[in-house]
Amino acid sequence: MMIAGIIAVCVVLAVLAFLLPRLSRHPERGTQRTLGLGSRAGSKAPGFMGRIFSKPFRSSSRAVSRSGSAGRRTRRRMPF
Template sequence: MVVVGAIAVCVVLAVLAFVIPRLSRHPERGTQRTLGAGARAGGKAPGPLGRLFSKPFHSSSRAVGRSGSAGRRFRGRMPF
């Protein structure tokens, strides 16, 4: 469920970063903040379960950052 939601957010964020590069940073930060809260909550489980529960949130946060920067980078390479 987290993975499907993260993919959808990444696609929307990449399109937003391409269309409106400067205004896409606020939603990106908000999404990363939310995913960070989920990772912290999952990390409170004892032992290896904490790492297992927080891993999807960490990887989703990294993917959100990459998709936003990729959209802005692609916009910067456009000839117009």
């Protein structure tokens, strides 16, 4: 369920970044802040389990960042 949610957020952010590049920064940062909270909470588990619990949040944050930047990059390359 979390994977589908992250995919949906990435798609929405990519479309928003393409259509409204400046206005896409705020939702992207909010999403990354939320995922950062999850990552920090997961990393409080001891040892190996802390790394296991925080990894999905770190990789999701990276995916959100990439989708937003890809939308803005595509918009910059358009001829209009």
